[in-house]
Amino acid sequence: MHFNPSRSSFAWPIPLLLALVVLSLLAGIGMREPMPADEPRFVLVAQTMVETGDWLFPRRGSELYAEKPATFMWMQAASQQLVGNWRIAFLLPSLLAALATLWLSGDLARRLWGRRAVPYAVFGLFVCLQFALQAKRAQIDMALVGLTTLSLWALLRYLLEKPDPRLLALGAFAAGLGTVTKGVGFLPLLVFLPWLWVRAKSAHALPPHRGWHALAGVAGFLLGAGVWLVPMLTAVLASDDPALHAYAREMLLRQTATRYANAWHHVQPAWYYLQSMLTLWLPGILLAPWLLPAWWRRLRRVDPRYALLLGWAALVLIFFSSTPGKREVYIFPILPALCIAAAPLLPALLRRRGVRAVLWGWIGTLALAGLALGAWLLLATPERLRPLVEGRGMDAAVAVAMGRWLLAFGLAALAAIVLALWRRRGQPATAVIVITALLWIVYGVGLIPAISPESSAQALMQRVGERIGPEAELAMLGWREQHRLQADRPVVDFGFKRPWDEQWPLARDWLQADPSRRWLFLRLEAVGPCMDATQVIDIGASNRRAWALLPGHAWIAGCDMPAGWAAEIEHE
Structure with missing residues (x-):
């Protein structure tokens, strides 16, 4: 790219700024799991394509996925075949x-x-x-x-x-x-x-x-x-x-x-x-x-x-x-x-005083917001943090980590503003680019990886795997895509959009076929009258939902779930 520095609004060389832009877009790739919304769904479909070899008809578990064409999932599946690592491949397209x-x-x-x-x-x-x-x-x-x-x-x-x-x-x-x-x-x-x-x-x-x-x-x-x-x-x-x-x-x-x-x-x-x-x-x-x-x-x-x-x-x-x-x-x-x-x-616009004032105000607001939010997360009491982490399966350590990253961003942004004012008074163009790049570097390397284990359901499904043991079989009912994606073993499902009334008999029969080895993962609110409540295990919260494990022996023999049970939480 050829550019005349004497006529430029940028204090840094253009190639250096371009390198910073590319670095900020790359930052964090391979450091997190797929997270809602949408990401786990597309990766699950792409993963199924790779595993089954059927790239023509996308599948979400046992059902055909007919909400989006297959093309984007092809891109993700092809990326996985190219790089061999889903953590990188799912973000590559x-x-x-x-x-x-x-x-x-x-x-x-x-x-x-x-x-x-x-x-x-x-x-x-x-x-x-x-x-x-x-x-x-x-x-x-x-x-x-x-x-x-x-x-x-x-x-x-x-x-x-x-x-x-x-x-x-x-x-x-x-x-x-x-x-x-x-x-x-x-x-x-x-x-x-x-x-x-x-x-x-x-x-x-x-x-x-x-x-x-x-x-x-x-x-x-x-x-x-x-x-x-x-x-x-x-x-x-x-x-x-x-x-x-x-x-x-x-x-x-x-x-x-x-x-x-x-x-x-x-x-x-x-x-x-x-x-x-x-x-x-x-x-x-x-x-x-x-x-x-x-x-x-x-x-x-x-x-x-x-x-x-x-x-x-x-x-x-x-x-x-x-x-x-x-x-x-x-x-x-x-x-x-x-x-x-x-x-x-x-x-021409960047030479106008009003435009420069607006841009200085924007990056100043970003810096102050990073400082204020980071300081609040670091100094807030557990009671004040509870609404932020409750229902997401997070703990205070995650909030502290995010606070440190935000504070670091705020300080770095403030330093960039001071340096820009010192080197090129009144011209904010370079500072806007640099601070935006810093924001996305912190986002990619610090903030999103910090919440990834809980937001992606990785931590929840690790607890599930540890609780049921390596020899157990697992089925899901009322599941979301991130749960199946993060499971540490092959999973049985009874449908995704299929009504609960049709799934309950299938789940019962599957559990009772081998109750000593089989477990059912489901929403805690969906636990019903056919289940022995003393055997139901509250496995924790994720994505603002509480989840439970049901061992095969917990299903009461001869019991049929009432019609419409849990229908009100279907597809929430």
């Missing part, structure tokens, strides 16, 4: 997608506005909290953003740089692959709508594109989506297994169109994403009072670069705001586009 997104954002900024915009696009995206937070999670969303950014990179090059059908095919392919990674991966294709607006407003703003190029786009999209759809549908159509046909219907209908048009969970008001942007997009969102008027002036001039980036981002925001089901990660794909659109404006 998100890490690689994050690095690719940074590169694509910088390269697109260079192509649209020149080399000077590159570091502002890259660092501007990195310092927004949601980016590194998702980069350090084994959820689908970072991989999706990698694909949507690749699609947008290719499509904008096709529309603005050169009408090469290969670029159109690549952009459509990435959108198709994104669609079978998470259903909304097609969204980059909406960029053609603001392109039509620009064409209507200024006939000479964009070169003409040949209609036959659309064939390349259609072929690319079908090829990308077909990576998973074609083999899956082929296998379903060739089978008479009703479970596979039900899987295909669930996956293609309920989990796609119905999920967004008539959502049954995560229902939020239309303004929900405003609060998401005001928190997860810090500190970038703080520059909105300066960026929005500047963007508006360029849109009035019908600058096609801004029109396509900002018009696409607005369409995606409208799309998700109009659906009842909302999560903060849904609008994550537009963050790189907004950072690219901000990149050419940031050199």
Whole structure:
């Protein structure tokens, strides 16, 4: 990356800052277990793929998993085959997608506005909290953003740089692959709508594109989506297994169109994403009072670069705001586009006194928050800490460890601020990057590993294994993915979504077939009248739930569980 230091807003060399960014994204990989939400589920499915060799139909225990396409789990399973270590492999797809997104954002900024915009696009995206937070999670969303950014990179090059059908095919392919990674991966294709607006407003703003190029786009999209759809549908159509046909219907209908048009969970008001942007997009969102008027002036001039980036981002925001089901990660794909659109404006904005004051206030708040929270965790009495650790299976030692890491972050951030003021008074750009990197290093190396044993249910399942002994057999009822993932032996289950009324008889029969060796793991609240309460073992709390072990002899002979017992806690 070539950059003129004399015109830079950064006090440190760009390569050094880039190395720090990469280090902060790498920090902590291999140091923790998969933790809710979502991570244990995807890793369990990927682990089953590797163990069984069936990569086509994802399974969660004994049931088919029809809530997400198989593509992301393929990435995790392939990573495990590559590195041979699940602790590293489960985070590798998100890490690689994050690095690719940074590169694509910088390269697109260079192509649209020149080399000077590159570091502002890259660092501007990195310092927004949601980016590194998702980069350090084994959820689908970072991989999706990698694909949507690749699609947008290719499509904008096709529309603005050169009408090469290969670029159109690549952009459509990435959108198709994104669609079978998470259903909304097609969204980059909406960029053609603001392109039509620009064409209507200024006939000479964009070169003409040949209609036959659309064939390349259609072929690319079908090829990308077909990576998973074609083999899956082929296998379903060739089978008479009703479970596979039900899987295909669930996956293609309920989990796609119905999920967004008539959502049954995560229902939020239309303004929900405003609060998401005001928190997860810090500190970038703080520059909105300066960026929005500047963007508006360029849109009035019908600058096609801004029109396509900002018009696409607005369409995606409208799309998700109009659906009842909302999560903060849904609008994550537009963050790189907004950072690219901000990149050419940031050199001038960072010279403004108000912008500098806002950024100094942000990093000062981070430093003080780290100091205050760290000191509180170290000095608080056990009674004050109880609400924090109760129900999570943690003890005071975990809180103390977190307090030390937070205090260290606060002190390091404060030192970085003082050094920045001493070396380059009034220019906070480098300090924002350094302190953000310090935050994610502490998060990855200190905070998350400290809570991992309890949050991942690793500590709970270790207690289970020790209590029942190495020769015992274990079954689960009302389990969560982290329990099966962390179990130290093969586990029997009676379903995940299957109603409790259907699982109880299966659990009873399994226990009574060999009561001296078999144990049942279940929610403590689900222990019912067919169980001898004197033999039930409270094995501890995890993830805000209490769990129990039931030895085979504890099931009262001839007893049938009452209809509907424990149904009210199903799938909580």
